[in-house]
Amino acid sequence: xxxxxxxxxxxxxxxxxxxxxxxxxxxxxxGPQSLRFPPVDPSLRWxxxxxxxxxxxxxxxxxxxxxxxxxxxAVAIALPLALYVWExxxxxxxxxxxxxxxxxxxxxxxSALGFMIFWMTLGGYGRIYATIIxxxxxxxxxxxxxxxxxxxxxxxxxxxxxxVMGAGRWGVFRTVILPLLIPxxxxxxxxxxxxxxxxxxxAYMVAGFTVETLPIKIFNALxxxxxxxxxxxxxxxxxxxxxxFGLIGRFGNLPRLLGAERSxxx
Amino acid sequence: MTxxxxxxxxxxxxxxxxxxxVSLDIPNGKFVCLLGPSGCGKTTLxxxxxxxxxxxxxxxxxxxxDQTEVPTHKRGxxxxxxxLALFPHLDVADNIAYPLAIRGVDKATxxxxxxxxxxxxxxxxxxxxxxxxxxxGQRQRVAIARGxxxxxxxxxxxxxxxxxxxxxxxxxxxxxxxxxxxLGVTTVVVTHDQKEALTMADLVIVMKDGxxxxxxxxxxxxxxxxxxxxxxxxxxxxxxxxxxxxxxVSVLGHAFPITEGDRIAITSGEAQLSVRPEHVLLGAPxxxxxxxxxxxxxxxxxxxxxxxxxxxxITAHLAPGHGHDLVTGQTVGIRxxxxxxxxxQ
Amino acid sequence: MSxxxxxxxxxxxxxLWPAAMLTLFxxxxxxxxxxxxxxxxxVSGFYEWSFEWDSYARFLSAxxxxxxxxxxxxxxxxxxICVALAFPFTVFLSNMGHRAQTRILVVLLSxxxxxxxxxxxxxxxxxxxxxxxxxxxxxxGLIDEPRAYTPSLFALITGLCYIxxxxxVLVLYPPVSxxxxxxxxxxxVMGASGPRAFxxVIVPNLRGAIVGAFILVFVFTLGSYLLPQLLGxxxxxxxxxxxxxxxVYQSNLPFGxxxxxxxxxxxxxxxxxASLAGRERGAA
Ligand SMILES: Nc1ncnc2c1ncn2[C@@H]1O[C@H](COP(=O)(O)OP(=O)(O)OP(=O)(O)O)[C@@H](O)[C@H]1O
Ligand SMILES: [Mg+2]
Numbered sequence: 029x030x031x032x033x034x035x036x037x038x039x040x041x042x043x044x045x046x047x048x049x050x051x052x053x054x055x056x057x058x059g060p061q062s063l064r065f066p067p068v069d070p071s072l073r074w075x076x077x078x079x080x081x082x083x084x085x086x087x088x089x090x091x092x093x094x095x096x097x098x099x100x101x102a103v104a105i106a107l108p109l110a111l112y113v114w115e116x117x118x119x120x121x122x123x124x125x126x127x128x129x130x131x132x133x134x135x136x137x138x139s140a141l142g143f144m145i146f147w148m149t150l151g152g153y154g155r156i157y158a159t160i161i162x163x164x165x166x167x168x169x170x171x172x173x174x175x176x177x178x179x180x181x182x183x184x185x186x187x188x189x190x191x192v193m194g195a196g197r198w199g200v201f202r203t204v205i206l207p208l209l210i211p212x213x214x215x216x217x218x219x220x221x222x223x224x225x226x227x228x229x230x231a232y233m234v235a236g237f238t239v240e241t242l243p244i245k246i247f248n249a250l251x252x253x254x255x256x257x258x259x260x261x262x263x264x265x266x267x268x269x270x271x272x273f274g275l276i277g278r279f280g281n282l283p284r285l286l287g288a289e290r291s292x293x294x
Numbered sequence: 295m296t297x298x299x300x301x302x303x304x305x306x307x308x309x310x311x312x313x314x315x316v317s318l319d320i321p322n323g324k325f326v327c328l329l330g331p332s333g334c335g336k337t338t339l340x341x342x343x344x345x346x347x348x349x350x351x352x353x354x355x356x357x358x359x360d361q362t363e364v365p366t367h368k369r370g371x372x373x374x375x376x377x378l379a380l381f382p383h384l385d386v387a388d389n390i391a392y393p394l395a396i397r398g399v400d401k402a403t404x405x406x407x408x409x410x411x412x413x414x415x416x417x418x419x420x421x422x423x424x425x426x427x428x429x430x431g432q433r434q435r436v437a438i439a440r441g442x443x444x445x446x447x448x449x450x451x452x453x454x455x456x457x458x459x460x461x462x463x464x465x466x467x468x469x470x471x472x473x474x475x476x477l478g479v480t481t482v483v484v485t486h487d488q489k490e491a492l493t494m495a496d497l498v499i500v501m502k503d504g505x506x507x508x509x510x511x512x513x514x515x516x517x518x519x520x521x522x523x524x525x526x527x528x529x530x531x532x533x534x535x536x537x538x539x540x541x542x543v544s545v546l547g548h549a550f551p552i553t554e555g556d557r558i559a560i561t562s563g564e565a566q567l568s569v570r571p572e573h574v575l576l577g578a579p580x581x582x583x584x585x586x587x588x589x590x591x592x593x594x595x596x597x598x599x600x601x602x603x604x605x606x607x608i609t610a611h612l613a614p615g616h617g618h619d620l621v622t623g624q625t626v627g628i629r630x631x632x633x634x635x636x637x638x639q
Numbered sequence: 640m641s642x643x644x645x646x647x648x649x650x651x652x653x654x655l656w657p658a659a660m661l662t663l664f665x666x667x668x669x670x671x672x673x674x675x676x677x678x679x680x681x682v683s684g685f686y687e688w689s690f691e692w693d694s695y696a697r698f699l700s701a702x703x704x705x706x707x708x709x710x711x712x713x714x715x716x717x718x719x720i721c722v723a724l725a726f727p728f729t730v731f732l733s734n735m736g737h738r739a740q741t742r743i744l745v746v747l748l749s750x751x752x753x754x755x756x757x758x759x760x761x762x763x764x765x766x767x768x769x770x771x772x773x774x775x776x777x778x779x780g781l782i783d784e785p786r787a788y789t790p791s792l793f794a795l796i797t798g799l800c801y802i803x804x805x806x807x808v809l810v811l812y813p814p815v816s817x818x819x820x821x822x823x824x825x826x827x828v829m830g831a832s833g834p835r836a837f838x839x840v841i842v843p844n845l846r847g848a849i850v851g852a853f854i855l856v857f858v859f860t861l862g863s864y865l866l867p868q869l870l871g872x873x874x875x876x877x878x879x880x881x882x883x884x885x886x887v888y889q890s891n892l893p894f895g896x897x898x899x900x901x902x903x904x905x906x907x908x909x910x911x912x913a914s915l916a917g918r919e920r921g922a923a
Binding site (some may be wrong): 041062 | 666741744752755845878895902906918
Binding site (some may be wrong): 049135166183185186189190192193195196203204207208236 | 344345346365366367368370371372373375376377379381383393394395396398433440444450633
């Protein structure tokens with residue numbers, strides 16, 4: 029196949045991936061409360077509306093708070109886990125890794141139901157902290173993967189050098205490991221943040237009736253018919269995800285983070 | 295006093311014995327080279343001295359104090375790793391001053407000390423560079439400076455120059471030796487390059503299979519090797535099976551009289567004769583051990599003559615201006631220079 | 640025996656915190672769910688602790704068989720389409736420059752992260768009567784009246800492919816990008832044409848990875864919960880939807896839990912199979 033043909037193939041698929049979003053972006057510009065394409069009487073009216081209607085602002089705030097805290101929790105669990113597993117090979121290490129990877133590998137409805145029953149039994153059902161913890165556990169996998177990747181890239185002799193030069197365990201961690209891991213922690217946090225923001229079923233089953241997040245709100249609103257605000261929210265979400273991943277790509281090495289080893293980069 | 299003493303140190307990896315009861319006494323301020331083939335345990339010995347490995351048996355003393363149970367970071371040593379292990383997230387000055395920063399030294403003092411060391415390794419003013427902006431030789435110097443920044447009790451280097459090209463390497467060997475002499479720090483360098491060892495060391499330690507074969511001054515090892523392995527490993531030599539009896543050494547059926555200065559480890563029996571190529575003399579076939587010239591290699595500064603006696607190969611290095619009439623296939627008579635025969639076990 | 644404690648970078652106790660968190664919030668919930676799956680259903684909306692297989696016995700019904708059949712065949716179809724499209728895509732992607740790769744990966748990750756509800760909404764807009772392709776076709780004169788293409792099985796599978804495709808690419812990306820480019824070059828030098836090299840060298844070398852990706856995408860789409868509701872009809876509901884439906888709306892937690900346990904076993908078995916397939920790559 030020629031180069032042009034390959035490029036065309038890639039571009040066509042990317043266009044297909046973007047098509048629904050383009051339509052939605054266009055629809056979000058409709059003036060009247062209707063879904064029309066091409067948009068009728070285009071205006072940015074509904075973008076302003078979103079920030080005026082507390083009906084939408086509250087879920088937006090919930091989503092941001094949950095995502096920020098859950099991603100932090102995920103990193104807080106993943107970092108010690110990755111460090112512990114790093115130099116160990118025993119059953120404990122393997123079991124921990126398995127537990128760190130499992131929630132994300134299984135269909136989310138399983139974790140969702142597990143969390144729901146758990147919080148019902150324990151009494152956190154319907155509370156925002158239950159959603160935060162559930163998301164934090166569910167998303168541990170992402171920072172775990174990025175941080176482990178970062179650790180794999182740390183040359184053992186750097187640590188030995190630091191030790192010979194007088195750094196104890198904490199000194200080595202503070203002056204060598206942590207600075208080298210920070211980019212990986214940030215990208216792990218960002219991955220977890222974006223996924224928490226977009227997660228539906230766990231948030232719904234753990235506290236969906238009391239702590240509405242944006243995806244839940246959108247789904248509920250869909251039942252009462254379409255309004256351009258839905259399109260506005262979707263556009264903002266997509267833009268936010270793209271922005272965050274774009275930043276990771278700009279300041280980190282995205283191909284390597286996603287597992288490409290022979291990637292030309294410093 | 296920071297002499298380094300190693301007392302019957304052993305190290306097992308599983309069932310494999312990497313070091314077998316190694317003992318050494320290194321006086322204060324000496325420059326020591328650990329020399330040996332790959333896998334003989336040089337790195338292991340160095341890591342045991344630094345405390346990066348736990349010995350299976352034995353003790354390490356620095357300045358008379360038992361260090362065996364002192365954790366690495368409290369040993370106050372300097373070390374240069376084979377990979378250099380410079381920190382990519384710190385600039386040159388911060389790399390060099392790292393041991394000081396860990397010890398809580400204030401920033402101004404650290405900067406000043408870093409600059410001082412940069413001058414010592416002839417890189418003044420490069421303190422604010424990032425590591426990846428340096429050439430291989432510059433990195434080498436930064437690593438050396440870093441290893442010296444706390445005036446270590448003992449300075450350890452694991453094949454520090456192996457990544458450099460030949461000419462830079464020779465240059466760095468001399469420079470490293472000069473720096474060491476200026477500071478008078480007890481230094482242990484691992485190398486598997488015998489020329490490097492001969493260039494730099496006060497004391498060379500030859501190892502094989504986790505056992506010390508011989509320890510001594512470079513020329514002592516060169517002239518009086520303790521065994522065939524050392525003879526073959528230090529410099530180039532011709533090793534031939536021989537028998538010793540009644541004041542003669544018999545090699546391949548030819549008897550050579552023992553002369554003044556020959557170093558003969560045994561009075562009679564079978565052993566190995568070692569003669570350096572520059573001490574192999576050529577004459578008419580009837581003047582010595584007859585051998586056939588199999589190859590001539592003219593390097594300008596010397597002529598290498600490769601010869602065969604049956605299965606045995608013998609090489610002679612002739613000074614310029616000698617042996618121009620030799621041709622391959624010709625038969626010559628081999629003699630050995632008086633006082634240069636070395637018989638080893 | 641003398642011992643300098645040669646330290647690992649992380650002390651042993653460091654493992655306690657993640658172990659405690661994951662045990663408390665992951666293993667315990669699973670344990671409770673297992674227990675609930677054999678509990679007795681209480682019509683008031685909850686359950687009584689007991690030990691009975693009633694909930695599992697319901698699997699044997701014809702209804703459940705149909706749900707499984709639909710779930711599985713829909714996901715299988717979507718997974719097959721995704722992997723078939725994603726594999727060449729990934730191969731081409733991994734041969735691009737670093738910057739192009741980064742940009743495309745940003746698009747893929749953004750699409751992957753996008754909430755199902757947004758994807759469902761976007762696609763239903765795209766397939767709707769007033770704003771979508773129906774409209775477009777009408778305008779082009781292909782059809783008499785603008786019509787909606789959703790809800791339908793077609794819409795559902797399109798949606799599943801939409802979420803499955805970026806996932807498939809990301810699963811395939813590590814093995815594909817690690818494939819030594821020289822083996823392809825070697826094949827080219829020895830006279831294989833582009834497609835020959837592709838099917839004769841790249842595909843066989845990555846057979847394990849492809850099978851692994853197929854299974855993982857299958858499990859991934861099996862977990863889809865919102866798309867079947869937004870794009871499909873009720874007969875297209877997947878197991879995920881039924882689990883939620885039972886747990887939240889029918890107040891039958893034991894049955895929901897039992898289905899969940901069942902789904903987990905299936906998923907675990909499949910994920911295990913996928914990792915076996917991925918590992919076999921080296922030997923193949
Ligand atoms: N961590 C380890 N586990 C098992 N065996 C080891 C380990 N480290 C070293 N060895 C073995 O111990 C022996 C000595 O290794 P060492 O690294 O000291 O050799 P070396 O003399 O430095 O060789 P080189 O010149 O190749 O660096 C080798 O046979 C090596 O395989
Ligand atoms: Mg070594």
